[in-house]
Amino acid sequence: MVQNVVPQEDEIAKLFPNVFGQPSATIVPSSSAKSGWDSSLKIGVVLSGGQAPGGHNVISGIFDYLQARAKGSTMYGFKGGPAGIMNCKYVELSTDFIYPYRNQGGFDMICSGRDKIETPEQFKQAQETAKKLDLDGIVVIGGDDSNTNACLLAENFRGNNLKTRVIGCPKTIDGDLKCKEVPTSFGFDTACKIFAEMIGNVMIDARSTGKYYHFVRLMGRAASHITLECALQTHPNITIIGEEVAAQKQTLKNVTDYITDIICKRAELGYNYGVILIPEGLIDFIPEVQQLIAELNEILAHDTVDEAGTWKKKLRSQSQQLFDFLPQAIQEQLLLERDPHGNVQVARIETEKMLIQMVETELESRKIAGAYKHRFQGQSHFFGYEGRCGLPSNFDSNYCYSLGYAAGALLHSGKTGLISSVGNLNAPVEEWTVGGTALTSLMDVERRHGKFKPVIKKAMVELEGAPFKKFASVRDEWAIKNRYVSPGPLQFSGPTANDINHTLMLELEAQA
């Protein structure tokens, strides 16, 4: 979370001597092929990282561009992510091969993977594949890391005088890869709509039954965009935004008290039910939890956990207090479940269950103090995998197809080191604009082990941004009154079929 970011243009220019400083490109309609452009191309495409609805349409868009504008072209799909480039594992894409995947979710056409092309040896392997297949270009479909990698590959190929160009495409359901020229990452729209359907259903259930508090944890480890967007779509009683928790340096006790206070207020109004949204990465935003985990990793690397608890005395007093505040099941998880490096597996912690137990304990003590007289029953949910591979919304289908078509055109025109970008997204699809933006313009450098490393900054929820401000202006009303909205299942036809998500709309409106 805490990144040591040094925004230094000079450093970036040094890291990318061959691709730095490119202006943005805009693609304009023309009826014939440009003179000087290759008549046919050899293009590879790769899916990198976690699934996001619409990936298949990016591939379809590239393919259709080549069919329409560069007849006789060949297109390869690298299998299983970047490892497919390094091992030269690919499938040749044809009209028939692509057909059943058009407008479908998932990445199963060519599958994905999380490998990175990092070492000199790996770059060498990528060069060999590019030469062997005589590639004019590669399109990398991925998130912040994968697009950083795409830029390094573009730089490497150009620096080694390879003709192979590299174009990135912004993918991640988390919605944290974006900037002014790349207004959103694909998959975010669909995933949020799928989660919002489920949250809406649970809300109506809560109101009908009148006796459960549903704690819903939503996928998205780094930024809380998904949680914020789902809140804007459904109006839950309580929504925790990690970036706000971090900015206010809140403790776990603060978060618990915030939730408990609202539950008590609602009980006085006769509501003993509600819906609470929690971002998957919540505990990563809480400094004291980070501190505790760092200390635990340190202590448990040397000591064993003894019954007498001598290991515990090595914790600083604040960490000791926090540890004692945690529910027993979480304490055990922290002590027993370690990854192969011996570290605490933070990702395994079911934050929604943890919060239910902490709220239960807090309510219990308020009951004893006479400040709460009602009954609390928590139900936990985690929505994640359900949203990564859904059928893409009309927005994501169109957006992805456009990203792919643009990527094809950018490669055709000889560009490299750009990310495909589509603009004017709040207008009808016919009026969208396509182009490319220098990947280096999205970058910062980070100092790691004394070396500068380029990174595309994750776009976190901005507390001064339009989506958060909208949310902040209504959340107190949502807490007390029940303003639930149950959007229902994503539709592909009918009046709501072309709605785009609130986050994007609010951000575009704020820019206008």
Add this chain to the structure above:
Amino acid sequence: MVQNVVPQEDEIAKLFPNVFGQPSATIVPSSSAKSGWDSSLKIGVVLSGGQAPGGHNVISGIFDYLQARAKGSTMYGFKGGPAGIMNCKYVELSTDFIYPYRNQGGFDMICSGRDKIETPEQFKQAQETAKKLDLDGIVVIGGDDSNTNACLLAENFRGNNLKTRVIGCPKTIDGDLKCKEVPTSFGFDTACKIFAEMIGNVMIDARSTGKYYHFVRLMGRAASHITLECALQTHPNITIIGEEVAAQKQTLKNVTDYITDIICKRAELGYNYGVILIPEGLIDFIPEVQQLIAELNEILAHDTVDEAGTWKKKLRSQSQQLFDFLPQAIQEQLLLERDPHGNVQVARIETEKMLIQMVETELESRKIAGAYKHRFQGQSHFFGYEGRCGLPSNFDSNYCYSLGYAAGALLHSGKTGLISSVGNLNAPVEEWTVGGTALTSLMDVERRHGKFKPVIKKAMVELEGAPFKKFASVRDEWAIKNRYVSPGPLQFSGPTANDINHTLMLELEAQA
């Protein structure tokens, strides 16, 4: 599960002297009100038990019938389930009040509850309400228990010379309230389609990622209809049907081995991923688990759990073996989490997580034996609350409206002790037929504490029925080959909008 059912017509006749023996009623179109029928009616309606999509449309159907056919009628909605009848808590339903709930999910219009009208005192309260509101009829919308209760109420009112008639409506997402004349319960269609959307998404995710086995537990404690229907819609690799487990007297080890065998076979074919469906009530179907829990309840009522484990020696040897076979977390749950009566909380056991751990252990020992060489990673899901309150499918919207309209007509024609029924469901809506079926014809008697009690038998998955036979004929192929179907989100317009579920279609075809 194991019911002491004595199907004795005579006993039922004795229990229901006033409403027994009624023929089924068919409602036929007429352009004018029947002579002799009351011109206006006073009708109450109540929602009983867990939510199911479409409940609001039943109420709308009754209301519209009264508006069209019995002008000047009054309709009351009892609030919070049967308790609303007993306490005479109600709201008068009007066009404006009902409007926002038409075609919407949830039971939040008048809410629901799980109380029953059982004791003489409670029947007395119900009579008082019926008299106070001068009710001509009450419609009880509920599952098997609630419809049994509706019939008892009909009998009680008639036996006490009250004019108030009672009509039931078949509600439950579990799909286990059905017979020849009541082909399905409402809500089942929608809930299965919502779960199938999520399962389909997870399947595509599994295939795209290639490294996870998703264990999906599906709501439905008693019968496994939801699991079977979701399997027919999505074609998972493994599906456990509780009724089959019970019929074959399988042990938990048998179930674990069945899953593990398929995982090993798939690994040989290069597939280290898959999707497994598990009915919520699985462990209720396994006799040895029932035995263990009964023994634990007995032992722990008297003894405490001592570290030395003397309590454990009181288990029979088979139960002791089973206990040792269970993962540690489940053992602790069985020992520590008790309900207020001191009983083990079976419903709290997360069967999907339990099976993941048992499969892990079994694979580990096969690895040691050299019979398995791959990597297994389980992901657990529980889909339940998400499906109970979704927007009703077109089928459930139409079906519920028809059930309500029929209930209105049945009451208007003086009927009591019937359940509203809609037939010819595999034809277009215009050709559906409506009528009523004697609730007593759905009943058996059960001997409890030496007394005969009437019960509507839960309709379990029939191993000789068309849906299970269809599934059984293809599951081996689904296990090894990946025949995944991802149906996507429920649509309200377009080519699939009026599809009805496989279970109902197969059963209707088999009857034809």
